[in-house]
Amino acid sequence: MKKLDWQTDKFITFENLPIPCCSDLYAKRLPSLIRKDRGIKRAVKKCLWPILDRRNLLLCNGFIYRIIGKWIRKYCNSETVFLDIGCGNMKFKKYLPKGCVYNAFDVSLSEYHLSRMQPDCNIAIASAADIPLADNSVDVMVSSEVLEHIRGLDQAVDEIYRIARPSAMFFCSIPNNYCKKYAAKGQHPDHVNKFSFMEFERYMKAHGFKTLQSFMMGYWLPICFLKSSYQLPLTSGNEYYNTNFFYMFEVIK
Template sequence: MEFTGERYVPTEQGEIRHEHMHRYAWCVPLVADKDVLDIACGEGYGSAMLARRARTVKGVDVAQSTVAHARVAYGDIPGLEFQCGDAAQIPLDDNSVDVVVSFETIEHHDRHREMLSEIRRVLRPDGVLVISSPNRIVYTELAGHHNEFHVKELDFAEFDAVLKEQFGDINYFGQRLAVGSSIFTLQDDAPERTLDALTDTGSEVVERAASLADPVYFIAIAGELSGARKCLRPSVLFSEAEDLYTHHREVARWAVGLEAEVHRLRDLHGQVVADHKKAVTWAKESGKALDDLRTAHAKTVADHEKVSAWAQRLDVELLASRKRIDELTKAREETVAWASSLNRELNELREAHGRTVADHQKLGAWAQGLNAKLEEMHEIHAKTVADHEKASAWAQRLDA
């Protein structure tokens, strides 16, 4: 199951693991041979821890996918079952469980009265509620932290007030991580179940269990507490698999590396700033060049428009010239044809004149008698020759 921040999953390490695992392990003695409800059980790891000592455990969560995961992950544990349900409308019968465990649930909604009324309903008369809630003052306000999955967090007075509406006897504990040192045996014999408690007050070390101020979480035990007070006492949890101090040193080494990276980034930033100044200067120069180009472009566009208008006028004139040339070509062709026809007629006249001359020579003697007529013919002939010469000269000019 993927960790989103809304529900804890046991694959997560560090502070969040210590907080969640400690709460469930702490109340295991209270549920021995009891019928238990783990409301808002989430991934199911806590219900599984309780089921190893309880008679029965019902894990209830509002998300069907979470319930399905829990059934697969922990379904082989005897007496443990999971079902879907709402914390403000618990799907159990009245007076059906001895212990209700509700860790980190109440802040995820704002129906606090409905939830506690439902818990009171399903608890048997001598039943006990174990419930935790983040201390809004420390968890959120002092830390400057906002958990996006929390709907309504409570301070101590608000938590106490809503619990007292359903329960008359309440015992409170606080939970937070603490700085400490442990002394432990290195022998192979069985580890001790008890530890001597020493507390550093800041000015001296005294022989007593620590009572830390400003708890991050409140844990309330409500209901019939005569037996619960014997089972639930102040408790500490140490991890044999994880060392927060080692983690802190790793973080410190990482921070040193970050410092070197910061110096490198500062140098890089300085170079970027210098490059930026150069770029600004270049941009200003480029801007002036761009303005010059825009001016030249505008002039080019204006010149282009003038040339385009001139070209359009030339095109109109060219079309008119082509039309005039076509007309002149047609007229020339017609003149050439007319001249050709005149040339044919002239050739015919020449042939006729040749025949006339021959006839004149043959009829010389006879022609004398016809002198008057001949003179007339001479006049006609002279006129014809003159016309012919004019036509010939004109035809020659046309041909040229």
């Protein structure tokens, strides 16, 4: 089992469990570092989460998880040092083979999802722009629907490159912010980085990442009055009609 050593002496305690925290975020002591899900709220979330998760898997972002998950299953084994960058609800844990540690971090974690952690989870609170890991320490990295949110993207991508071993794999998905969905519903207020399909490939190449595989997918169902976006795992030859971009990169060192 390959458990990463978080390079920090700062911790935030959750139910007597010390969660490593990078120094910069720890100094700010933001209440949102661990989002509260207590009492009735946690009970409701526990009941509704399986239903919402099933809906998401079938009609929302499920195809994104399945595509990245398929790559994880293909390229990871019990000896792989794996890292989920911006782990959210820890959705990729289930795709790892037995014996492979789920190393992951995010700038904010939910009490509910922390309470569901298993012994082979190694979770930290950190930013992709300041990853508390040693150089050349990771074999396979995942970042799904994360990079579009990061201010100072150059620094974050350089950090991902720094912690990657030579020839490490980086599986990534980002939204197509220029697709029909956003033209109809308006831009997502938290998306600060926007790329066309080829722009992102060129951007990553300039930072030392070689594209091994890339494609577009996601047909938006035009139901504008709903907050959630419903999408089908279909591909169009016209970039405008694809909601998401997928990339498999190799780190060149």
